[in-house]
Amino acid sequence: MMQLKTPGVYIVEQDAFPNTVIEVPTAIPVFLGYTEKAVDGAVPKAGIPTCIGSLLDYVRIFGGPPVPRFSLAPSVDQETLTAALAQRFFLYHGVKLYFMNGGGPAYVLSVGTFASVKANGIQASDFMPEPDPAIDRVAPFDALEKVPEVTLIVAPDSTLLDSADDCYRFWQAALQHCSTMQSRMALIDIHGGGTKRSHDPDGDVISGKNDGFREKIGSNFLNYGAAYYPWLNFDVVDAGSISYDNLTDAGLAVLADALKGELAAMKPQPSAQMQVHMSTLYAAIRQRLPADVAPLPAGTESRTEVIARGHQQLMQVSPLYQRVAADMLTLANQLPPACAMAGVYAQRDANSGVWMAPANTSIVGAVSPMVDISQDKQEDLNMPLDGRAVNAIRTIPTRGLVVWGARTLDGNSDDWRYINVRRTLLMMEQSIKNAMLAYIFAPNVATTWVAVQNMISNFLINLWAQGALAGAKAQDAFSVQVGLNSTMSSDDILNGYMRVSVRVALVHPGEFIVLTFQQQQPVS
Structure with missing residues (x-):
């Protein structure tokens, strides 16, 4: 009690209520990957975790969606064409799926731009750069140590690395980072997760010794990670964004030749006027322009409008082109699921609480799994001998597409087997830790x-x-x-x-x- 020396009236305020523990947010992910740009006004954002609250924020700072590139080759029977993705990026559509599935505030960390990949290719050093004092380069996990709000790490573009070794080396570092921070988990996409399991001891995508997930992910800090398989067919990429303009130059040449062959084989033959129009249209495809607008006169349609009109003309007259466009759209919508799962986590936390398992729920925007998994085939995914469980996303009769697993990678641990147990304790630890700072x-x-x-x-x-x-x-x-x-x-x-x-x-x-x-x- 203070000693009073001067006569007067003194006011003493006393606290009526004790300090309280405030529950920390539990579903704030950081998304790592490639973006169109990374600048907020004049402020560079490359390599800097940046908070966004909506897809509009993402577009303003990191740009729009990537333009997928497809190659095209004759099928084995020479009767149709087979499309294959020549270049793609997952981050933009992954963030979109996150918000579609109920996600809220999040962070984005750009590891590079589309232009840098076009010039240099996708490099493992983009995700785990070596320190470079000359350019003040900061590794992603060093930067994330300064953002305590993050509770989930998602990196869909890590699956684009050519080597499974590089991909899982990044995720090993992510798990170690999560253990160091003790406040977050890693949601891991399987490298090559769109392929069916072979169950070959060497080549299986999950347990193979060469590039298998369980072999490469290591054995450390497994309770801080959860993995999902397979990749999914989504409907997040609009059909209007796919046309022959998405083909590589070589693919355009293959398409033009195939369309000429289709025209010659048509029965009955189109009219002479239609044949001239279609032949001119096919020839113009090589220059990525429709038939009657080459070159573009000044003041006419934009290039985008011209491409769209040419695409519509081809869709009306060519069954071959219709199949090629459908195949390209399907390929563009094949995406890893972890970004969408981050949204599922956020929605489940908000509606039911972090202690509820993020499973037995659908995924908005998902159409079907790229690999069908039966109950028998899920046994090895859910309860492997080594405990490194992989959560299946399945189509269940009467239920549709659902998340059918809720295990961490530490499936043999009675303490940390389940995702909701791990995340609930992380929430409690961080909430109580923050409250205890008042008593230092x-x-x-x-x-x-x-x-x-x-x-x-x-x-x-x-x-x-x-x-x-x-x-x-x-x-x-x-x-x-x-x-x-x-x-x-x-x-x-x-x-x-x-x-x-x-x-x-x-x-x-x-x-x-x-x-x-x-x-x-x-x-x-």
């Missing part, structure tokens, strides 16, 4: 210990009431201990240590529901 340098005495114990207990009681903790009574759901001869010794107090022990009974998902039926003797 406070007297390490009984009054402080009681205040700390009450503050944490009130927080956990609220969580228990919401269903985050298991137990018929609050006393069964958690315990908080702090004090001399309980959590601390006299030496601890002399050395400035306040030790608090928190035990919680987290809820686990009912992954296996067993119904038992038995006939009973009828009573006459």
Whole structure:
């Protein structure tokens, strides 16, 4: 109490309520990948985690969608054409899927631009650059250490790396980063996750020794990661963005020749006037222009309008072109699922709580899995001998496409097997840690210990009431201990240590529901 020396009236305000623990946000991802640009006005944003609140924010800072490039080759039977992706990027459409599935605020970290990839190709050093003092280059995980709000790491473009070794080396570093920060998890897309499992000991995409996920992901910090398989067919890329202009120069030449052959084989033959028009149109495709506008006169349609009109003309007269355009659209919509899953996490957290497993739910924008997985085939994904579970996305009769797994990569651990258990404890740890900052340098005495114990207990009681903790009574759901001869010794107090022990009974998902039926003797 202060000593008063001058007569008068003095006001003393006393706190009526104790400090409280505020629950930290649980679903704020950072998306790493390639963007069209990385600049906010005149401020460069390359390599800098930047907060966005909507897809409009993303477009303003990082630009629009990429233009996929396709190659084209005659099929084996020479009767049709086979399209293949020559260049693609996943980040833009992944962020779009995140917001479509209920995502909120997020961060984006551009590791490079489309132009840089066109000049240099996709490099592993884009995701894990070596320090370079000459250009003040900062590695992504070094930059992310300065953004404590992030709780999920998603990097769809890591699957574009040519080597599975490079892809999973990045994810090993991501898992280590998550362990260091103790506040976030990695959502991992499988390299080559659109291919069907061969179950070959060497070449299987999940467990193969050459490029398999389980072989390459390592064995460290696995409880901080979750993986999803397979990739999905989405409808996020609009048909209006696909035309012959998406073909490479070589692909255009193949298409023009094939269309000429189709015209010659048409029965009945089109009129002479139509044949002239179509032949001119096919020849003009090589210059990426429709028939009657080469070259473009000044003041006429834009190049985009011209391409769109040529595309529509071809769609009306050529079944071959219709198939090629449909194939290109299908390929453009084949995307890894982790970005959409980040949105699922955010929506589930907001509607039900982080303690609810992000599973048995659909994915907005998803049409079908690229690989069909049966119940038998999921067994090795969900419960492998090494514990490195991969969560399946399946089409279930009467349910449609659903996320059918909720395990971390540490599936053999009773503590960290489930995603919601791992994420709930991360939320509790960070929330209580932030609240405890108020007691740094406070007297390490009984009054402080009681205040700390009450503050944490009130927080956990609220969580228990919401269903985050298991137990018929609050006393069964958690315990908080702090004090001399309980959590601390006299030496601890002399050395400035306040030790608090928190035990919680987290809820686990009912992954296996067993119904038992038995006939009973009828009573006459």
